[in-house]
Amino acid sequence: MKTNPTPSLVRAAQRAINSPFFLANTLQVYQRIHHLDNETLAALLECQVDDLPRLALCRRPVTEQQEFTRDIALLAHRFHLQADQLAAIIRQVDTLHTWQQHMPFHQQTTSPGLLAAARDRDDIDNETTEENND
Amino acid sequence: MRPSETQIQIVYQRLLAQEPDAPSDFIELLLDPLIETLGNRFPNESYAELVPDVVIDALLKFVQTPHLYQPTKATLWNYLWIDVQGDMKNALKKNTRRQQKEVIFDPVAHDLPDGNINIEEEVMQKIEVTSLLEQNILKQFQQEISDPRDWQVLLLMVNGERHTSAFAPLLNIETLPMSEQRALVKRTKDRLRQRLKRYGVKLHEN
Numbered sequence: 001m002k003t004n005p006t007p008s009l010v011r012a013a014q015r016a017i018n019s020p021f022f023l024a025n026t027l028q029v030y031q032r033i034h035h036l037d038n039e040t041l042a043a044l045l046e047c048q049v050d051d052l053p054r055l056a057l058c059r060r061p062v063t064e065q066q067e068f069t070r071d072i073a074l075l076a077h078r079f080h081l082q083a084d085q086l087a088a089i090i091r092q093v094d095t096l097h098t099w100q101q102h103m104p105f106h107q108q109t110t111s112p113g114l115l116a117a118a119r120d121r122d123d124i125d126n127e128t129t130e131e132n133n134d
Numbered sequence: 135m136r137p138s139e140t141q142i143q144i145v146y147q148r149l150l151a152q153e154p155d156a157p158s159d160f161i162e163l164l165l166d167p168l169i170e171t172l173g174n175r176f177p178n179e180s181y182a183e184l185v186p187d188v189v190i191d192a193l194l195k196f197v198q199t200p201h202l203y204q205p206t207k208a209t210l211w212n213y214l215w216i217d218v219q220g221d222m223k224n225a226l227k228k229n230t231r232r233q234q235k236e237v238i239f240d241p242v243a244h245d246l247p248d249g250n251i252n253i254e255e256e257v258m259q260k261i262e263v264t265s266l267l268e269q270n271i272l273k274q275f276q277q278e279i280s281d282p283r284d285w286q287v288l289l290l291m292v293n294g295e296r297h298t299s300a301f302a303p304l305l306n307i308e309t310l311p312m313s314e315q316r317a318l319v320k321r322t323k324d325r326l327r328q329r330l331k332r333y334g335v336k337l338h339e340n
Contacts, residue, residue, distance in 0.1 A: 021198050057161050059152070061154055
């Protein structure tokens with residue numbers, strides 16, 4: 001059974017925000033856009049708040065579909081969290097980053113409106129994939 | 135408590151295998167033991183904030199490039215221990231340089247409205263009482279010394295300071311071996327004495 005994260009581990013998770021290698025970066029962007037505190041994020045993922053620093057220090061799942069699914073499944077199993085919710089968070093933040101890279105600098109934003117549009121696009125993509133699979 | 139090399143190796147192999155939760159486990163396994171060990175090596179209270187950050191940054195970096203470690207050269211613990219010690223020394227040097235700049239460009243010391251109670255004036259007042267030179271010649275000397283560090287060194291000299299350790303921080307050389315520090319301090323003082331000599335001033339360094 002895991003103990004509560006030490007203060008230094010929490011601090012490490014905070015410093016990991018600066019590197020896109022870590023999930024900390026993705027989760028922080030998502031939290032900032034949606035104005036979520038840790039408790040709400042944990043509730044959304046259906047995991048323990050104490051597990052968030054450990055989750056944040058994990059490698060961000062790779063983009064390629066097969067590895068992505070495998071990574072998400074592993075993290076979901078490890079932290080007893082909702083796999084589809086974690087996948088949705090990562091995809092939303094990824095989509096947002098992609099859009100930002102293609103926008104002129106002065107239009108770049110991390111507003112909820114833009115993320116909502118990104119989320120809509122994700123939903124469309126998912127629906128299309130499901131239709132194709134049918 | 136320091137983990138065994140076997141424990142470290144197990145998580146390290148998972149890092150190499152790119153398991154997504156391996157970085158988290160690796161950091162958790164080594165973070166506090168390394169902080170404790172580095173804290174013992176640098177026990178000064180003023181480093182209490184710096185030590186964890188140095189270890190955290192070293193581990194965050196390592197888990198992103200685990201393949202850079204060469205097992206034939208050192209155990210993983212020793213590799214990380216050497217790494218954090220080096221980073222700590224660099225961080226301390228950086229801090230010293232920053233503090234040095236803060237001292238040098240301290241507006242309180244250099245930009246007082248009346249312009250009388252700064253380092254240059256203090257040195258000049260001391261020189262004036264020890265020389266018989268004309269005011270305008272002393273002014274020329276004052277203009278010639280443009281480096282604020284030189285003024286700080288001069289101030290120590292006219293106040294009779296003789297310890298190398300007092301001059302070393304001003305010259306940002308306190309991390310060098312003592313013999314080198316002594317030589318560099320002597321060279322700086324000799325250079326300033328020579329300049330003063332050109333103006334006919336001989337310092338009474340007590």
